[in-house]
Amino acid sequence: MLSLRDLNRATLARQHLLTRHEGDAADVVRRLVGLQAQEPRPPYVGVWTRLEGLERDDLHAALHARTLVRATMWRATLHLVTADDFAAFRPLLRPVLAAAARRFDGVDFDAVVAAADRLLAAGPMTFNELRPLLLTEFPGAYDRALGYAVRMLTPLVMVPTEDRWSFPREPSFGLPGIGLDPAPAVEPLIERYLAAFGPATPADVQTWSGLTGLRPVMKAMDLERVTDFAGRELFDLPDAPRPGGDVPAPVRFLPDFDTLVLGHADRTRVLAEEYKGRVATKNLRVKAVYLIDGFAAGTWQIKRTAKRATLLISPFASTSLDVVEEEGLRLLAFAEPDVAASLEVVDGV
DSSP, X not given: OBOHHHHHHHHHHHTTOSSOBOSOHHHHHHHTTOEEOSSSHHHHHHHHTTBTTOOHHHHHHHHHTTXXXXXXXXXXXXXXXXXXXXXXXXXXXXXXXXHHHTTSSSOOHHHHHHHXXXXXXXXXXXXXXXXXXXXXXXXXXXXXXXXXXXXXXXOOEEOOOSSTTSSOSSOOEEOOOOOOOSSOOHHHHHHHHHHHHOSBOHHHHHHHHOOOOOHHHHHHSOOEEEEBTTSOEEEEOTTOOOOOTTSOOOOEEEOTTOTTTTSOXXXXXXXXXXXXXXXXXXXXXXXXXXXXXXXXXXXEEEEEOSSEEEEEEEESSOOOHHHHHHHHHHXXXXXXXXXXXXXXXXXXX
């Protein structure tokens, strides 16, 4: 039987949060099957906290080389994924994304997608540029519905720029130039998920991916079955790491919308139920958290002025700055290397 701490340490080991991975940025993204990328900076911090010696230019270069792409993926949200995973798994998400698009009535989805493909064949565009062109072909339609249908149904990638975190406030989207798998299989995705997030229930995989109907698929696969402290049956890869709950876990800073915080139906292996409301807000933000002894111990944000960057720490319980200072200063050196750095404990971050 796996205790809560056993589950915590197993997942942290696979997320490279016990020991940082030694390799390149694209390898970390591949191992995690992507990082949520609603905003440009969080994936940079998400890779930094898991990779030994990340330089910002390394991730920037991978995006410009199209080794990594930023695109609509899991749960119909923007993610940073490898180009190979985009090709392999984006087709699996068609039913999920089509269901999301159907929130708007009266849209001829096939016609809108065909029009978008033709318009974007001329080159990338922002959605503020694309929507008026679509309206000329679908007069009287709701322009936001047209744009949303394109986001969900047309496989697109965001075009990187020379901006600080590789993307501007209003990015352009373009056709990916990547051949998509014509016969995608869900079993490899389940295995990849377990390698990054396991052990896990089918509900966990479904919550992370947005896919449904995975329980019979997982029961038919050659997976190990384990039981957790609550008596639930969890699935796992036979050789996946489970280091045990007594293994030390270092302080780690996770960005907004981090994949670990969003990766399970039951998040208590990282985030205690009593603190969920302090992390996931009513306007659908998921705040940046820091881990002490493997569990979310508070939220954080960076306040920047012309001469100083301050890491604002909001603990869930009493925490000495000494505990997080070393790692916090490392974070500031990565995120804001050109100004002086300091830490401060505050409420309500």
